[in-house]
Amino acid sequence: xxxxxxxxxxIYPTLLYADxxxxxxxxxxxxxxxxxxxxxxxxxxxxxxxLTQGNGAVMVGTKGRGGVFDAAMxxxxxxxxxxxxxxxxxxxxxxxxxxxxxxxxxxxxxxGSRDYMARDLEGNVWSFGTYAPEIAA
Numbered sequence: 073x074x075x076x077x078x079x080x081x082x083i084y085p086t087l088l089y090a091d092x093x094x095x096x097x098x099x100x101x102x103x104x105x106x107x108x109x110x111x112x113x114x115x116x117x118x119x120x121x122x123l124t125q126g127n128g129a130v131m132v133g134t135k136g137r138g139g140v141f142d143a144a145m146x147x148x149x150x151x152x153x154x155x156x157x158x159x160x161x162x163x164x165x166x167x168x169x170x171x172x173x174x175x176x177x178x179x180x181x182x183x184g185s186r187d188y189m190a191r192d193l194e195g196n197v198w199s200f201g202t203y204a205p206e207i208a209a
Contacts, residue, residue: 084122085153086131088145089194092118095132098193099123102170103155103200104163105130113137125155150195156204160186163200 089095096118099105105123113119117134130153136142157163160178167190168174175197176189187201 081128084129084131085151086133086141087151087153087196088133088135088142089118090135091193092121092132092134094193096121096123098170098172099130099132102167102172103190103198104157104166126157128155150197152197152199154187154199154201154203156202157200158202160188160201164188167200 087095096107096110100107100123103125105125108122108124108129110121111119113134117137119133119137121132123130123132133142135145164174164178167188173191174188175191176187178186178188180186181201181203183203185201185203187199187203189197189199191197
């Protein structure tokens with residue numbers, strides 16, 4: 073298994089949205105992501121964006137703009153992503169304050185995590201919690 077150097081994540085969930093600008097707004101405002109970069113096409117669509125959360129990141133783009141990835145994702149179902157956060161309850165309050173659809177309130181799990189689940193504007197499911205398994209090098 074090949075990793076990366078310099079502290080870069082080796083896995084980047086990639087999500088396409090009909091309205092990527094609205095998705096980026098919700099992910100940053102309601103869910104606390106930080107906008108790292110956004111590249112727009114001449115028509116204003118988001119060609120590629122990178123948002124960070126802790127030491128991880130997601131890539132975001134606009135559906136229907138063409139290309140191999142866009143074609144491969146056509147008709148695919150919604151995506152689920154798990155994000156580790158330090159304070160689940162504060163994170164949940166922020167999401168609620170920004171109108172996010174909460175599917176499960178903060179809940180203590182049998183395996184030791186505390187997490188909650190929300191749906192973004194286009195149906196993707198985001199889980200935020202304290203579960204962060206150690207991965208052997």
